[in-house]
């Protein structure tokens with residue numbers, strides 16, 4: 001029998017030394033606010049925006065306070081009107097419907113498939129039913145839908161796309177970066193995402209007008225010429241007095257921590273995927289337990305893994321999770337009646353109109369979720385996968 005696991009599922013890697021040195025330099029300068037510069041220097045925040053725009057191949061980038069803030073401001077900047085229906089997949093995290101609500105929209109939830117991506121047929125039905133022209137697509141837990149098929153449907157109905165890439169920073173579909181398919185994309189740099197400044201967000205876009213509004217919304221105090229990847233100042237001048245300040249800027253300390261991490265991002269994604277494959281290999285072929293298949297066109301980032309425990313009866317799932325926990329393996333379950341940590345479910349968002357999502361409910365009832373921190377070695381990942389399989393196969397209620 002495999003030994004019990006002793007690692008921590010919430011322990012991230014330390015911030016790289018180079019990032020710490022830069023952060024210390026910012027603190028020594030005292031210039032932590034993004035617009036506090038001397039002699040026309042580019043701030044760490046402006047440099048980060050330029051570097052992330054380049055990484056994404058996007059024309060524009062705004063760094064801001066959080067991923068949730070980025071989604072709120074992206075929706076407002078796309079011209080969302082009060083009460084307008086906004087489509088989003090029902091399998092997502094609470095900041096997504098929260099951002100729609102914050103932007104004055106009305107979240108309309110769309111079913112997900114067994115592959116944990118948006119159900120395109122249900123999407124098409126709901127576009128017709130609600131007359132919505134906006135989709136905030138959450139690439140939840142890094143599962144990327146067939147973006148070619150999705151784009152066809154969205155184009156056919158004139159629906160605009162904003163991507164929530166909180167779990168797909170560094171991922172791509174058919175060689176094209178996740179976050180480059182819509183009008184805008186939003187990212188999170190919160191500690192449990194792919195680069196870590198505690199909190200932080202990006203909006204990227206090729207749309208000059210959207211980005212101009214987003215910059216003014218973020219609280220630019222008319223200092224928008226100090227941005228790193230912004231549209232022409234003339235454009236910002238035309239909209240600055242009609243665009244409210246929703247104060248949510250990035251600061252130089254966090255930007256300084258992020259820049260060296262961005263340089264390492266692709267390498268880190270490879271390390272995550274090697275770990276994901278190690279867990280997946282240990283789980284593959286377990287009767288009654290399935291890991292969603294990942295399409296060949298999807299280059300994902302395996303910072304977490306999901307599996308469906310189809311072979312277990314619902315009342316037994318908490319016991320299965322408890323047995324895994326006894327052996328040191330921390331699994332979350334989307335079927336619990338009440339949200340726990342980061343596993344909220346649509347029926348716990350009571351501020352929404354209740355919505356019927358039988359397919360999603362059936363899937364979430366059997367869905368298990370596990371973080372894969374980079375502090376795990378490949379051997380750790382094999383051990384964790386083997387323990388899950390062991391517990392599952394010996395499980396007798």
Ligand SMILES: *Cc1c(COP(=O)(O)O)cnc(C)c1O
Nearest residue numbers: 066067068093095164166188190
């Ligand atoms: C983390 C997360 C966000 C944004 O989160 P913040 O904590 O506001 O940075 C958005 N969508 C998903 C799916 C997330 O997991």
